[in-house]
Amino acid sequence: MKSKKKYTITDVADMLGVSRATVSRALNGTSGVGPELREKIIAFAEEIGYRPNTLARSLSKGRVNIIGLIFGDVRNPFYSELTFYIQKALERYGYTVMIFNSEYDREREARSIETARELCLAGLILFTVVTNMEEEQLRAMNIPIVFVNRTLELQNYDSVLLDNFRAGYIATMHLIELGHKRIGFVCGHQQSSVTVQRFEGYRQALKTYYLTMQEEDVIPGDLKMKRGYEVAEEFFRREERPSALVIGNDLMALGFLDCCKEKEIEIPEELSIVSFDNIDFANLNGFKLTTISQRVEEMGEKAAELMVRRVEHPESEYKRIILEPQLVVRDTTREYKET
Amino acid sequence: MKSKKKYTITDVADMLGVSRATVSRALNGTSGVGPELREKIIAFAEEIGYRPNTLARSLSKGRVNIIGLIFGDVRNPFYSELTFYIQKALERYGYTVMIFNSEYDREREARSIETARELCLAGLILFTVVTNMEEEQLRAMNIPIVFVNRTLELQNYDSVLLDNFRAGYIATMHLIELGHKRIGFVCGHQQSSVTVQRFEGYRQALKTYYLTMQEEDVIPGDLKMKRGYEVAEEFFRREERPSALVIGNDLMALGFLDCCKEKEIEIPEELSIVSFDNIDFANLNGFKLTTISQRVEEMGEKAAELMVRRVEHPESEYKRIILEPQLVVRDTTREYKET
DNA sequence: TTGAAAGCGATACCAT
DNA sequence: ATGGTATCGCTTTCAA
Numbered sequence: 001m002k003s004k005k006k007y008t009i010t011d012v013a014d015m016l017g018v019s020r021a022t023v024s025r026a027l028n029g030t031s032g033v034g035p036e037l038r039e040k041i042i043a044f045a046e047e048i049g050y051r052p053n054t055l056a057r058s059l060s061k062g063r064v065n066i067i068g069l070i071f072g073d074v075r076n077p078f079y080s081e082l083t084f085y086i087q088k089a090l091e092r093y094g095y096t097v098m099i100f101n102s103e104y105d106r107e108r109e110a111r112s113i114e115t116a117r118e119l120c121l122a123g124l125i126l127f128t129v130v131t132n133m134e135e136e137q138l139r140a141m142n143i144p145i146v147f148v149n150r151t152l153e154l155q156n157y158d159s160v161l162l163d164n165f166r167a168g169y170i171a172t173m174h175l176i177e178l179g180h181k182r183i184g185f186v187c188g189h190q191q192s193s194v195t196v197q198r199f200e201g202y203r204q205a206l207k208t209y210y211l212t213m214q215e216e217d218v219i220p221g222d223l224k225m226k227r228g229y230e231v232a233e234e235f236f237r238r239e240e241r242p243s244a245l246v247i248g249n250d251l252m253a254l255g256f257l258d259c260c261k262e263k264e265i266e267i268p269e270e271l272s273i274v275s276f277d278n279i280d281f282a283n284l285n286g287f288k289l290t291t292i293s294q295r296v297e298e299m300g301e302k303a304a305e306l307m308v309r310r311v312e313h314p315e316s317e318y319k320r321i322i323l324e325p326q327l328v329v330r331d332t333t334r335e336y337k338e339t
Numbered sequence: 340m341k342s343k344k345k346y347t348i349t350d351v352a353d354m355l356g357v358s359r360a361t362v363s364r365a366l367n368g369t370s371g372v373g374p375e376l377r378e379k380i381i382a383f384a385e386e387i388g389y390r391p392n393t394l395a396r397s398l399s400k401g402r403v404n405i406i407g408l409i410f411g412d413v414r415n416p417f418y419s420e421l422t423f424y425i426q427k428a429l430e431r432y433g434y435t436v437m438i439f440n441s442e443y444d445r446e447r448e449a450r451s452i453e454t455a456r457e458l459c460l461a462g463l464i465l466f467t468v469v470t471n472m473e474e475e476q477l478r479a480m481n482i483p484i485v486f487v488n489r490t491l492e493l494q495n496y497d498s499v500l501l502d503n504f505r506a507g508y509i510a511t512m513h514l515i516e517l518g519h520k521r522i523g524f525v526c527g528h529q530q531s532s533v534t535v536q537r538f539e540g541y542r543q544a545l546k547t548y549y550l551t552m553q554e555e556d557v558i559p560g561d562l563k564m565k566r567g568y569e570v571a572e573e574f575f576r577r578e579e580r581p582s583a584l585v586i587g588n589d590l591m592a593l594g595f596l597d598c599c600k601e602k603e604i605e606i607p608e609e610l611s612i613v614s615f616d617n618i619d620f621a622n623l624n625g626f627k628l629t630t631i632s633q634r635v636e637e638m639g640e641k642a643a644e645l646m647v648r649r650v651e652h653p654e655s656e657y658k659r660i661i662l663e664p665q666l667v668v669r670d671t672t673r674e675y676k677e678t
Numbered sequence: 679t680t681g682a683a684a685g686c687g688a689t690a691c692c693a694t
Numbered sequence: 695a696t697g698g699t700a701t702c703g704c705t706t707t708c709a710a
Contacts, residue, residue, distance in 0.1 A: 006481075008687055019697045024689060034695060054457040055398045056687030059702050064394060064458075074423050080414045087413070087440055096454055098405075098437045101426055108615075113436055118393040119403075142345075225619065252414070254623065261624035280414075280564065284593065285600030286625035347703055358681045362707060373679060395703030398686050 007050040009120055016044060027052065047223050053228050058120060066096045067307055068116040071127035072104040077279040077295065079127070082148075083316065085300025086108055086125065093308045095122065103295040104189055104222065123307050126150060144310040149294075151193045158306040160299055160321040164194050167292050167325035168201025171246045174290070176209050179336035180244040180272060184217035186231055186256075188248035195248065198276070202246055217241075221248045228255025236265060243336050244272040250282045253289055253332070272333040276325075288331035295323050344361055346389040355383060366391065397459060405435045407455045410466035411443040411528075411529045415562065415590055416618040417635065417669055420465070421487075424639025425464065432647045434461065443528055445560065456480050462646050465489060467571040483649040487642050488633075499638055499660040503533050506631050506664035507540025510585045510613040513629070513666055515548050518675035519583040519611060521555035525565040525595075527587035534587065537615070541585055556580075560587045567594025575604060582675050583611040589621045591670070592628055615664075627670035634662050 013020040018041070026033045026041035033041070041217055058064035060160035071079045087097045098121065100112035116124050123144035138145060139156075175183050185202050188195040199218075206213050219235070221227050228251065235241060236259075247253045254277035259268050267273060275282075278293035302321050308318055352359040357380070364372045365380035372380075383389075397403035406429055410418045426436045437460065439451035455463050462483035477484060486498035514522050524541050538557075545552050558574070560566050567590065574580060575598075586592045592614035599606050606612060614621075617632035624673040642662050648655055 009689095010687075020688075021698075022696060025696090028689085030690095032695065037695085046404065051453065051457055053398075053459065053687050055394060055403060055459050056702090057689075059394045059398050059687080059704095060689040062702075066458075074426070075416065075419045077419075079415065080416075080419050084413050084440065096437070096439075096458075098435070100435075101423065105447075113389065118390050119405075119435075120392065120394050208694080254620075257625075258623050281620060282594075284597045286596075349703075358680080359704075360706080361680060364680090367705085369705095371679065376679085392703050395686090396705075398688090399705045401686070511705080563703095 003273065007048060009050075009052065012041070012045055012050050015048075015100035016041060016115070027111045033326075063120045063122050065094060066119070066121050067099050067304075067311075068100060068112070069117075069127070070100045070102055070109060070112050070116075070124065072102055072223070074099065075100050076249075077281060078249065078277045078294070081279065081296045082127070082300050085297050086304050089301050089304035090308070094134060095308070111139070113138070115206045117143060122127045122311050125303055125307060139218060144307065144314070145305045146303050146310065148299065149194050151197075155320075156318055158310055158319050160302040160306060160323065162194075162294050162299070162323050162325050164197035165201040165204075166326075167276060167294075167295060168198030168235035168246070169205050170201075170325060170327050171198075171276070171279045171292050172202045172205035174274060174329070175244040175246070175272055177206060178244075178272060180242075181211055181336070182217065182242040182244075183211070183213070184214075184219060184235075184245045185220045186219045186228075186245060186247040186252060188223050190220065198246075198248075198284045214218070214242075221252055223249050225255035225258075228252030228257075230255075232256040232263075236260075236263060242271075244333070245274075247275040249272055250275045250277040250291055251278045253291070254281065254287065257287060257289075257332070268332050268334040274327075274333060274338070278328055283330070290330045290333040291328050293326040293328050295326065298323060300337055310313075346387060348389075348391065349388070351380070351384055351389050354387075355380060368381055369619070390413070402459045403460050404433060405437050405438060405460050406643075406650075407437045407451070407458075407460045407463045408466070409439045409448060409451050409455075409463065411441055411562065413438065413440050415588070416620060417588065417590075417616040417633070420635045421466070421639050425634050428640050428643035429647070432643075434647070449507065452480070453512050458481060461650050464642055464646060481639075483646065484654070485642050485645045485649065488533050488637065490536075492660075495657055497649055497658050499641040499645060499662065501533075501633050501662050501664050501666075502637070503536035504540040504543070504652050506615060506633075507537030507585070508544050509540075509664060509666050510537075510615070510631050511541045512542035513613060513668070514583040514585070514611055515544060515550070515673065517583070517611060517672060519581075520550055520675070521553070521556065521581040522550070523553075523558060523574075523581035523584045525558045525560045525567075525584060525586040525591060527560060527562050529559065537585075537587075541549070553581075560591055562591060564590045564594035564597075567591030567596075568598045569594075571595040571598035571602075575599075575602060581610075582673070584613075586612055586614040589614045589616040589618045589628055589630055592630070593620065593626065596626060596628075596671070607671050607673040613666075613672060617667055622669070629669045630667050630671040632665040632667050634665065638662060 009020050009023050013023045022033055023041055026038040073079060090097055102109040102112060125146045125148060127148045145157055147157055149161055154220060156299040219231055253273055257267060274290050276292045278291045282291050346360050348359050352362045361372055362380055365377040412418060429436055441448040441451060462582055464485045464487060466487045484496055486496055511522060558570055592612055613629050615631045618629045621628040621630050645658060
């Protein structure tokens with residue numbers, strides 16, 4: 001039961017009769033210490049269980065080895081999965097991850113960014129967020145930022161994006177190819193570039209096939225399960241309605257399906273549905289969502305790599321990685337049959 | 340486009356012609372500054388957008404305002420929900436949350452604890468983890484810890500627990516009351532106190548009703564969806580099997596059901612299932628799991644409150660909060676019918 | 679009430 | 695290859 005007191009670098013230096021500078025160099029693998037002295041220091045530090053104080057180290061280095069993640073909703077499995085992969089990748093490089101939950105709210109997002117700055121985080125990964133913040137505010141922070149699925153006008157940032165236009169396009173095309181003529185669209189957050197671009201893809205697909213888009217078939221959403229349920233309730237109250245729907249994400253689609261089952265509405269018999277994300281739950285029997293994969297694993301890894309590269313080589317050129325969306329056909333879509 | 344330079348407390352002090360100490364006191368609400376001077380300082384700091392460097396502050400205070408959360412799996416919605424509520428509660432008190440993913444692995448868990456210590460986190464909330472670590476190691480860290488759903492022999496810790504014995508008991512009782520005579524149990528991690536106690540509850544219930552427990556009906560699990568699927572595959576390959584199952588968590592139950600649907604095995608007609616957690620997805624039509632609620636919202640809030648109390652009043656007495664499990668009957672259980 | 683100065687624990691530059 | 699020391703930005707004790 002040896003009381004494990006917290007040693008400081010000064011303790012170690014004194015006990016060994018060397019200077020703190022030497023200890024620091026030895027432990028950090030920096031040059032400037034003789035091999036055997038280095039060995040000795042390392043061994044000794046290990047033995048007494050000395051652990052450097054990250055806070056102090058960070059203060060003198062000016063930054064802490066933590067990467068912040070800011071996204072809309074921890075409870076959305078898509079973000080959980082993304083977090084998982086990013087964490088896994090960053091860990092290899094010795095970084096810890098800190099997550100901030102913006103609740104898709106601009107205010108909260110801004111506050112998180114402030115916190116990140118105060119903590120001197122090494123970098124920030126920003127996901128699809130409600131609105132583009134003032135670009136100056138970000139740039140003024142002078143902290144590396146990687147955007148995921150979010151475009152700014154400015155080019156001077158690293159980003160990894162799904163080709164969202166294409167995602168919207170192939171989702172819609174899939175339905176068109178199945179013979180659907182009237183196709184609705186349930187949005188994500190309207191200020192987000194993801195939603196805007198997917199919507200453009202949807203519009204373009206309709207246009208290509210000379211299909212008209214009805215104003216009332218574009219339904220607002222918020223990417224939450226509950227909203228999906230509500231959308232369904234409203235939807236089936238209508239007299240006239242589309243025979244197919246492109247839904248903003250799997251979570252809403254799940255909520256939508258939940259309502260359908262409640263009302264004993266058969267999917268895909270009465271309505272075809274395509275959504276986005278391909279979360280694990282989407283593949284469960286009973287759902288088997290036809291969905292567009294965002295390639296979450298790749299997305300997470302790429303984001304992490306870009307981040308590390310930016311942090312460690314601040315002068316490297318900015319990269320923009322575009323991921324190809326992938327249609328995963330399962331059981332929520334089928335050929336349109338005239339009724 | 341005013342370049343938002345980073346000001347330090349010295350800048351502010353100099354610009355105002357006062358000392359740094361005074362600025363510090365004014366901004367921290369500590370006594371020792373005249374009211375109007377305080378006003379003036381606050382206003383000025385606000386105006387130029389001065390933000391104290393948390394790192395420096397933390398270094399001199401000896402701790403940073405971050406609470407660490409260590410749990411087994413970010414991708415388990417139960418933990419996502421817990422994170423959400425804890426974050427929400429801690430935010431009110433001015434703390435930020437940092438999450439560590441142990442992957443239910445002892446090694447990784449220990450490393451996370453080390454990281455937490457190096458970062459001088461204000462406190463640590465530990466969830467159900469694979470194994471009890473050496474109690475000295477924890478105590479030596481000298482950092483406030485709140486245990487959630489995990490008991491140590493030692494009493495000198497705050498904790499919030501579900502009454503897990505009772506949880507196992509009522510889950511089993513529910514099945515017994517439905518007439519089931521042979522009831523199986525799919526474990527969580529065997530080293531975790533949660534699993535052990537629930538298992539005890541299960542055993543006790545059987546015993547009370549003079550039902551015998553078969554060795555082979557106790558099936559190992561790992562709390563992941565995939566494992567649930569595998570368990571089902573193995574289970575239905577058997578000739579003789581229980582008519583009901585208590586499953587370690589909803590995620591495994593979901594995996595189990597997934598397999599059943601695949602094989603067109605009717606639940607609850609052919610088998611009754613009770614699990615634990617009551618995650619949001621458990622309530623979806625198509626699943627409607629009969630499950631034991633862990634009262635995640637309450638659990639998160641209590642944990643956060645205990646944490647803040649401990650951090651801010653280190654001498655307050657240790658508390659142990661026990662939550663009552665609640666049976667939520669839905670569609671995966673029904674009366675046993677002789678076949 | 680206010681200011682001066684000593685830490686907090688590490689890093690990094692400048693000597694030797 | 696080593697040691698001495700200023701520095702990072704803030705808090706806090708001690709004097710005035």
